[in-house]
Amino acid sequence: xxxxxxxxxxxxxxxxxxxxxxxxxxxxxxxxxxxxxxxxxxxxxxxxxxxxxxxxxxxxxxxxxxxxxxxxxxxxxxxxxxxxxxxxxxxxxxxxxxxxxxxxxxxxxxxxxxxxxxxxxxxxxxxxxxxxxxxxxxxxxxxxxxxxxxxxxxxxxxxxxxxxxxxxxxxxxxxxxxxxxxxxxxxxxxxxxxxxxxxxxxxxxxxxxxxxxxxxxxxxxxxxxxxxxxxxxxxxxxxxxxxxxxxxxxxxxxxxxxxxxxxxxxxxxxxxxxxxxxxxxxx
Numbered sequence: 637x638x639x640x641x642x643x644x645x646x647x648x649x650x651x652x653x654x655x656x657x658x659x660x661x662x663x664x665x666x667x668x669x670x671x672x673x674x675x676x677x678x679x680x681x682x683x684x685x686x687x688x689x690x691x692x693x694x695x696x697x698x699x700x701x702x703x704x705x706x707x708x709x710x711x712x713x714x715x716x717x718x719x720x721x722x723x724x725x726x727x728x729x730x731x732x733x734x735x736x737x738x739x740x741x742x743x744x745x746x747x748x749x750x751x752x753x754x755x756x757x758x759x760x761x762x763x764x765x766x767x768x769x770x771x772x773x774x775x776x777x778x779x780x781x782x783x784x785x786x787x788x789x790x791x792x793x794x795x796x797x798x799x800x801x802x803x804x805x806x807x808x809x810x811x812x813x814x815x816x817x818x819x820x821x822x823x824x825x826x827x828x829x830x831x832x833x834x835x836x837x838x839x840x841x842x843x844x845x846x847x848x849x850x851x852x853x854x855x856x857x858x859x860x861x862x863x864x865x866x867x868x869x870x871x872x873x874x875x876x877x878x879x880x881x882x883x884x885x886x887x888x889x890x891x892x893x894x895x896x897x898x899x900x901x902x903x904x905x906x907x908x909x910x911x912x913x914x915x916x917x918x919x
Contacts, residue, residue: 659864660845663747664792670776673792678847689772689843690793692850693835696773696824699803704838704851705769708799708806715806719817721763722756722797723810723893731866732873738887741865742810744872745781745789749796749811750845751868754861756797756808757841768797770843771805771820775834777827779812785878793846794827798838805838814893 664673674690685691694700708715726737740755741748753770761767777791796809798820805820812818812826824831837843839850844857876883886892 659750659860660847661747662749662791662793662795664776664790666786666788666790668790668792670774670792674774674846677792685847685849687849687851688847689837689839689850690774690846692839693772693774693837696831696834696836698821700820700836700838702771702798702800702803702805702820702838704840705771705798705800705805706766706841708801710765715817718760718763718765719808719810722759722808723814724891725759727759728865728869730869730873732870736884736888738869739891740810741868741872742814743783743886743891744868744875745779745783745811746871746875747791748864748868748871749791749794751861751864752811753795753797754844754858755865760797760808766799767841768799768808769841770839771796771798771807772837772839772843772846773824773827773834774837774846775828777834779827783875783879785875791827795843795845796823797841810893814891 661677663677664670710718722740723742724739726739728738728740730736730738740752742752757768757770772793772795774793777794779789779791780787781789796807798808799806807818807820807823809818809823812823818826820836821831824834824836828834837850839848840853842848842853842855842857843850844853844861848857873883873887876886
């Protein structure tokens with residue numbers, strides 16, 4: 637399998653190791669093997685590096701070592717507040733709809749996880765917590781979603797911000813479950829019925845995409861995040877219009893997780909949050 641992974645890429649000069657990583661789509665076609673999607677989505681130039689996220693990934697087993705993640709030292713209440721802030725805070729300028737601040741693109745499940753994970757890590761640091769690490773998963777991933785015109789989103793990789801509590805990872809992924817953080821195993825089970833066939837990489841906070849340096853990279857790896865964010869803000873808005881939904885309501889003061897009903901989002905029933913929306917101009 638490692639040989640197969642190495643063959644996915646072509647050469648990358650060592651001087652590029654800490655450069656901004658070009659955006660790589662996480663999307664795959666329904667029925668497509670994840671390795672095929674990886675070859676199709678990755679640039680033709682980069683070469684295999686043993687230190688890359690993809691080449692650092694190992695098959696998931698219960699008790700996977702997550703000690704590389706920063707430890708969460710706050711209380712359970714603070715963890716809930718941090719999660720709600722990452723999910724709810726409207727800190728981005730919409731480049732198309734002036735004066736309409738936006739939150740991260742939790743309702744565009746088709747792609748953009750690497751942007752949302754970076755948003756989460758940055759936001760956690762901005763509100764006073766240690767910047768989170770990243771957890772990547774590779775495989776034939778699928779999540780049922782009412783926000784995808786196909787009824788489900790299909791990925792060959794997915795990435796999130798995460799901490800650890802003891803030996804367990806704490807996953808921040810409102811795109812999959814907007815109610816609360818998830819354990820690593822519960823998170824993987826949202827995407828696959830055979831989680832031991834998935835490959836997982838536990839990486840530093842600045843790991844951005846599959847060809848990032850997993851450990852020891854720099855903030856320059858995520859330098860392209862603002863440009864990609866603007867792209868996905870636009871796609872999220874237009875996708876809701878295509879679904880005959882109201883983007884001003886769902887992306888504004890009435891996101892699905894604040895609606896008091898049994899309506900589903902991605903997976904599971906949603907809850908009403910007691911955390912107020914924060915509207916703030918951001919970078």
